[in-house]
Amino acid sequence: MTPEQVLAKALACETVGARGADSAPAFDALHQLIQAAFPRLHRTLARERVGPGSALLYRWQGTNSYLLPWAILAHQDVVGVEPESLSQWAHPPFGGVIAEGYVWGRGALDMKSSLIGVMQAIEDLLADGTVPQRTLLICLGADEEIGGREGAAHIAEALRMRQERLALTLDEGGFIVTGAFPGIARPVSLIGVAQRGELLVRLSAIASGGHGGLPERSPAVPRLIRALDRLARRALPGPVDGAPRQMLLALAEAASLPWRWTYRLAARLGRRTARLLHGTDLAPLMQSTIAVTRLEAGVANNVVPRTASAVLDIRLRPGDDSDEVLRRIDAEVGKRFGITLEVLERIEPSPTSRADGPIFEALAGAVRALSPETVIAPYLSPNDGDSKFFADLAVVQYRLVPLHVPAADLAGIHAANERICVAAYRALVAGYRSIISAIDAVDDPPPSAGRLA
Numbered sequence: 265m266t267p268e269q270v271l272a273k274a275l276a277c278e279t280v281g282a283r284g285a286d287s288a289p290a291f292d293a294l295h296q297l298i299q300a301a302f303p304r305l306h307r308t309l310a311r312e313r314v315g316p317g318s319a320l321l322y323r324w325q326g327t328n329s330y331l332l333p334w335a336i337l338a339h340q341d342v343v344g345v346e347p348e349s350l351s352q353w354a355h356p357p358f359g360g361v362i363a364e365g366y367v368w369g370r371g372a373l374d375m376k377s378s379l380i381g382v383m384q385a386i387e388d389l390l391a392d393g394t395v396p397q398r399t400l401l402i403c404l405g406a407d408e409e410i411g412g413r414e415g416a417a418h419i420a421e422a423l424r425m426r427q428e429r430l431a432l433t434l435d436e437g438g439f440i441v442t443g444a445f446p447g448i449a450r451p452v453s454l455i456g457v458a459q460r461g462e463l464l465v466r467l468s469a470i471a472s473g474g475h476g477g478l479p480e481r482s483p484a485v486p487r488l489i490r491a492l493d494r495l496a497r498r499a500l501p502g503p504v505d506g507a508p509r510q511m512l513l514a515l516a517e518a519a520s521l522p523w524r525w526t527y528r529l530a531a532r533l534g535r536r537t538a539r540l541l542h543g544t545d546l547a548p549l550m551q552s553t554i555a556v557t558r559l560e561a562g563v564a565n566n567v568v569p570r571t572a573s574a575v576l577d578i579r580l581r582p583g584d585d586s587d588e589v590l591r592r593i594d595a596e597v598g599k600r601f602g603i604t605l606e607v608l609e610r611i612e613p614s615p616t617s618r619a620d621g622p623i624f625e626a627l628a629g630a631v632r633a634l635s636p637e638t639v640i641a642p643y644l645s646p647n648d649g650d651s652k653f654f655a656d657l658a659v660v661q662y663r664l665v666p667l668h669v670p671a672a673d674l675a676g677i678h679a680a681n682e683r684i685c686v687a688a689y690r691a692l693v694a695g696y697r698s699i700i701s702a703i704d705a706v707d708d709p710p711p712s713a714g715r716l717a
């Protein structure tokens with residue numbers, strides 16, 4: 265099988281993350297595939313299944329036990345495909361089709377290409393006789409898209425029990441993109457040095473409800489809608505600091521003239537920049553955001569509901585404390601509209617890893633070795649990936665995928681026509697090879713030097 269045929273077969277495994285046993289056969293099929301496709305890897309690396317689900321942990325033992333191990337994280341699960349969107353796909357999402365120079369299917373970008381690509385890179389390194397000095401762990405969660413608690417959380421806990429510490433976790437994050445930032449023609453490789461947290465809150469309005477023909481004075485639904493409207497119009501403008509500020513300064517270095525000033529000014533203006541960016545594509549890279557994800561009220565056409573509720577999905581930038589944000593929401597809508605708040609989920613933002621030092625430089629060097637003109641920009645990863653479970657185990661945590669993705673293909677993530685260019689996939693495998701070699705060549709940084717906050 266060619267590397268892209270292995271990837272296509274992996275995409276044909278319908279590993280939609282779900283609790284329980286229904287998706288287990290698909291994960292078993294994926295496990296059998298990688299065992300068959302990567303025989304050297306399976307002869308050399310120790311493999312174990314961790315936790316109640318389908319999570320896997322591989323260990324490539326290094327020769328130098330004084331060096332802290334490092335870990336690459338990749339999730340096996342993908343998001344599902346809504347039946348009504350099937351007709352929009354040029355090729356079936358779980359068909360494992362290679363056509364028009366692309367491998368098509370759910371997971372092509374998020375993130376089976378990384379999972380299979382890392383394994384392919386290790387298989388190739390083993391074929392060349394590579395023996396690492398630093399132990400490398402491959403942590404394959406199985407439910408990242410639904411929170412990761414049955415998968416990566418168990419892997420992290422197993423490492424904690426064994427008192428392992430890690431020099432680095434490398435997880436999904438920024439791609440190498442071209443044309444995404446005004447004023448910059450060169451490709452930009454975004455390296456996530458932090459990730460946002462997540463706060464899920466249910467807002468509820470309660471009224472007496474009753475007959476649709478006898479409406480009450482202060483019904484629940486209009487009050488809830490007014491509260492949501494007020495929250496949507498009011499951003500959570502924090503200062504632009506930490507990773508977002510570092511990103512703007514790195515972009516300024518690479519930008520052509522009027523834009524260079526713009527990026528510099530944006531880095532300097534702080535809170536005002538955050539307000540200007542509210543509602544734009546850049547906001548999730550810079551600040552906390554609020555999205556309404558659920559709305560519930562009513563059981564019959566002629567009954568005024570007693571309760572109306574909505575769920576807010578709030579993503580928190582490092583520096584925004586979840587308690588403080590809850591206080592602010594309560595102050596905006598609590599008394600004013602008679603709204604109660606209930607916290608459904610709370611994941612604090614990650615610590616910020618340093619955007620310099622030997623490990624960061626090794627990663628940046630590996631990316632530049634693939635395409636020398638690439639601009640390296642630290643950034644705030646907008647989503648909370650599996651690396652959240654490893655925050656206390658790792659000296660530094662970075663998030664990047666060494667894959668050049670045209671801006672148009674990014675639209676396929678979690679949507680129709682997810683695909684990866686065959687040539688780009690081969691370059692991705694080379695990218696992981698280059699990263700694995702580069703990190704292996706780094707001498708340990710002193711553990712205290714890794715963390716900024």
Ligand SMILES: [Zn+2]
Pocket residue numbers: 339374375408436
């Ligand atoms: Zn993902």
